[in-house]
Amino acid sequence: MEVLRQLRRYYQERMSYLVLSILCLAAATAVGLITPNLLRILIDDAIVPGDFERVPMLAITVLIVVIFKGLLQFAHGFFGGRLGNFLAYKLRNACYEKLQFLSFRYYDKAKTGDLMSRLTGDLEAIRNFIGFGFAQLLNVFFMVLFGCIAMFSINWQLTLVTLISMPFLAAVALRFESKVHPAFQEMRLALSSLTTAVQENITGVRTVKSFAREDFEVDKFSDRNERYKVNQIFASSLWSKFFPVMELLASVSVAILLGVGGSLVIHGKMSIGELVAFFSLIWYIIGPMWGLGFHINNYTQSKASGERVLEVLNQPIDVVDKEDALELDSYKVKGHVTFEHVTFAYGNKMPAVVDINFDAKPGSVIGFLGGTGSGKSTIIQLMMRAYDVNSGTIKLDGIDIRDYAVQSLRSQIATVFQETFLFSSSIRNNIAYGINNVTMEEVIRVAKLAKAHDFIMEMPDGYDTVVGERGMGLSGGQKQRIAIARALLKNPRILVLDDATSAVDMETEHEIQAGFQEVMKGRTTFIIAHRISSLRHADEIMVLDQGRVVQRGKHSELIQVPGAYQDVYRIQYADYLAKVNAGERE
Numbered sequence: 001m002e003v004l005r006q007l008r009r010y011y012q013e014r015m016s017y018l019v020l021s022i023l024c025l026a027a028a029t030a031v032g033l034i035t036p037n038l039l040r041i042l043i044d045d046a047i048v049p050g051d052f053e054r055v056p057m058l059a060i061t062v063l064i065v066v067i068f069k070g071l072l073q074f075a076h077g078f079f080g081g082r083l084g085n086f087l088a089y090k091l092r093n094a095c096y097e098k099l100q101f102l103s104f105r106y107y108d109k110a111k112t113g114d115l116m117s118r119l120t121g122d123l124e125a126i127r128n129f130i131g132f133g134f135a136q137l138l139n140v141f142f143m144v145l146f147g148c149i150a151m152f153s154i155n156w157q158l159t160l161v162t163l164i165s166m167p168f169l170a171a172v173a174l175r176f177e178s179k180v181h182p183a184f185q186e187m188r189l190a191l192s193s194l195t196t197a198v199q200e201n202i203t204g205v206r207t208v209k210s211f212a213r214e215d216f217e218v219d220k221f222s223d224r225n226e227r228y229k230v231n232q233i234f235a236s237s238l239w240s241k242f243f244p245v246m247e248l249l250a251s252v253s254v255a256i257l258l259g260v261g262g263s264l265v266i267h268g269k270m271s272i273g274e275l276v277a278f279f280s281l282i283w284y285i286i287g288p289m290w291g292l293g294f295h296i297n298n299y300t301q302s303k304a305s306g307e308r309v310l311e312v313l314n315q316p317i318d319v320v321d322k323e324d325a326l327e328l329d330s331y332k333v334k335g336h337v338t339f340e341h342v343t344f345a346y347g348n349k350m351p352a353v354v355d356i357n358f359d360a361k362p363g364s365v366i367g368f369l370g371g372t373g374s375g376k377s378t379i380i381q382l383m384m385r386a387y388d389v390n391s392g393t394i395k396l397d398g399i400d401i402r403d404y405a406v407q408s409l410r411s412q413i414a415t416v417f418q419e420t421f422l423f424s425s426s427i428r429n430n431i432a433y434g435i436n437n438v439t440m441e442e443v444i445r446v447a448k449l450a451k452a453h454d455f456i457m458e459m460p461d462g463y464d465t466v467v468g469e470r471g472m473g474l475s476g477g478q479k480q481r482i483a484i485a486r487a488l489l490k491n492p493r494i495l496v497l498d499d500a501t502s503a504v505d506m507e508t509e510h511e512i513q514a515g516f517q518e519v520m521k522g523r524t525t526f527i528i529a530h531r532i533s534s535l536r537h538a539d540e541i542m543v544l545d546q547g548r549v550v551q552r553g554k555h556s557e558l559i560q561v562p563g564a565y566q567d568v569y570r571i572q573y574a575d576y577l578a579k580v581n582a583g584e585r586e
C-alpha cells in the first residue's frame with residue numbers, strides 16, 4: 001500500500017474516477033443480486049401457483065436489471081480506463097523528465113533494456129492495477145459479503161453448510177498463487193534476457209557479422225528462447241491443474257447444496273424458488289475464490305512494478321543547481337577556464353584524474369595527449385559538470401562552476417565527441433539540435449565550415465535526408481563532420497574537440513582544422529587527440545599518464561625533451577623525420 005500511497009500524487013487529480021469506478025463496480029455487484037431474487041419470485045409466485053400473467057413482467061424486469069448492471073459495468077470500465085490512462089500518461093512524462101535530468105553517474109550503471117522495460121511493461125502493469133485491478137480486488141470482498149448476506153437472508157443453515165468448502169477453495173487459490181507468482185517472475189526474467197539478446201544483436205549487427213558469429217548468436221538466442229518456452233509451459237501446466245481442482249471443490253459445494261437444500265425443500269422448510277435463487281447466489285462466492293489467486297498475483301506484480309518505477313522517480317540527482325545559482329550571460333562570458341588541484345574518482349575506483357592544474361586563458365588552445373584511460377575525457381566531463389570534483393576547484397571566469405546553473409554552464413560549451421550520436425531525423429535537424437529558430441543559411445554556413453556541405457548535397461534529399469538510428473547510412477567521418485557543424489552552430493565560448501577528427505583521413509583533418517582556425521578564434525578550445533598533427537598549434541599541451549600530467553608545454557618545446565611526447569612524435573612522424581635526416585646527410 002506504501003507504493004500506492006507514493007503513486008497517489010500522479011492520480012490525485014483523477015481521484016474521483018477511482019472512487020466512481022469502485023462505486024460503479026460495487027453497485028453492479030449489488031444489482032446482480034436482484035436476478036436470483038427475481039428467479040425466486042418467478043418460480044414461487046408465478047410458475048408453481050400457475051400465475052403465468054406475471055411472467056412477461058418479470059422477464060422485462062430481468063432485462064432491465066441486466067441492462068442496468070451492464071451500464072454500471074461499462075461505467076466502471078470507463079472511469080477505470082480513464083484513470084489508468086491518465087496515471088500512465090503522467091508517470092511516463094515524469095519518468096522521461098527524470099531521465100533527462102538524471103546525472104551521468106546514474107547512466108554509468110543503468111542498463112538500456114532494464115530502463116525500457118520499466119517505462120513500458122512496468123508502467124503498463126501499474127496502469128492496469130490502478131485502473132481495474134484495485135477495484136476488482138475490492139470487489140472480491142463486496143461479492144463475498146453481499147452474497148453471504150443474501151444467502152443468510154434466505155436460509156442460514158443451508159448457507160453454513162454450503163460454505164464448508166470455501167476455506168479449501170481459498171487455500172487452493174492462495175497456494176496456487178504462491179507457485180504461479182515465482183513462475184511468472186521467472187518467465188519475465190526469461191523474456192527480458194530474450195529481448196536483451198535481440199537488442200544487442202540489432203545494435204551490434206556489424207560486430208556479429210564481421211566476426212562471423214551468426215551461428216553462435218542464433219544458438220544463444222535459441223537457448224534463451226528455449227528457457228522462455230519451458231517457463232511458459234510450466235506456468236500453463238500450473239494453470240491447467242488449477243482449474244480442475246477448483247472445479248472439483250466447487251462441485252462438492254454444489255453437491256452439498258443440492259443434497260441438503262433438496263431435502264429442506266422436500267420437508268417444506270424451503271421453497272423451490274429459494275433453492276434455485278440460492279443455487280445462483282453460490283457463484284457469488286465461488287467466482288471470487290477462483291479469481292482470488294489472480295487478483296493477488298496481479299497486486300503483487302503491480303506492487304513490484306510500482307517499486308521499479310518509483311526507483312527511477314525517486315533517484316537522487318547528484319549534480320544540482322544551488323538555490324542562488326548564477327546564469328551566464330552569453331555576451332559577457334570570456335571563456336577563462338582554470339583547474340586548481342582537481343582530483344576525481346568514479347565511485348570507489350582509483351582516481352581517474354589526480355591534482356590537475358591549468359589556466360586556459362580566453363581564446364587559448366589547450367591540447368591533451370595520453371594513452372587510453374589516461375583521464376583526458378574525464379577532465380572534459382568535469383569541466384561540463386557531468387560529475388562534481390572530489391577535491392580542488394574548476395573555475396570559469398574566476399567563479400567556481402558549481403555556482404553556475406548547470407544548463408547555463410553547458411550552453412557555453414560545445415563538444416564534438418569521439419562517438420557521434422545522431423538522432424533519427426533529417427540532417428538539418430541533427431545539425432540544429434538543441435537550437436531554436438535557426439535559418440537554413442546558418443545551417444549551410446556551418447556545414448560548409450565543417451566540410452559537410454558537399455556530401456550532404458549529394459544525398460537524395462540534401463539537408464532533408466533522414467538519417468537512421470545513430471546515423472546509420474553515414475560513414476564515421478561524415479557523422480563526425482555533422483557533429484562538428486552542430487558544435488559550430490551552437491557558437492560557444494568554449495569548444496571541446498574530443499578526438500574530433502579521429503575518423504577522418506589526414507587530408508580532411510587538415511581541411512577541417514583549417515576551418516577550425518577560423519571558428520576557434522575568440523573561443524577557448526580544448527583538443528583531445530591521438531594525433532600530434534591535431535595538437536601542434538596548441539598554446540599548451542598536457543601529456544597525461546594514469547590521470548596525472550607528466551609533461552606540459554608547447555609542441556616545439558616538447559619535441560626537444562625526451563619523454564612520452566617525443567616518443568609519440570617519433571612514431572607518427574617517422575617518415576617525415578627519415579626524409580629530413582636523409583636531406584641532412586646529402
Ligand SMILES: Nc1ncnc2c1ncn2[C@@H]1O[C@H](COP(=O)(O)OP(=O)(O)OP(=O)(O)O)[C@@H](O)[C@H]1O
Pocket residue numbers: 108346349352370371372373374375376377378379
Ligand atoms: N563512466 C565511468 N565510470 C567508471 N569509470 C570510468 C568512467 N569513465 C572513465 N572511467 C575510468 O576513468 C579512467 C580515465 O578514463 P578517461 O575516459 O578519462 O580516459 P581517456 O584518456 O579519455 O581514454 P580514451 O582515450 O580511451 O578515451 C579510466 O581508468 C576509465 O576506466
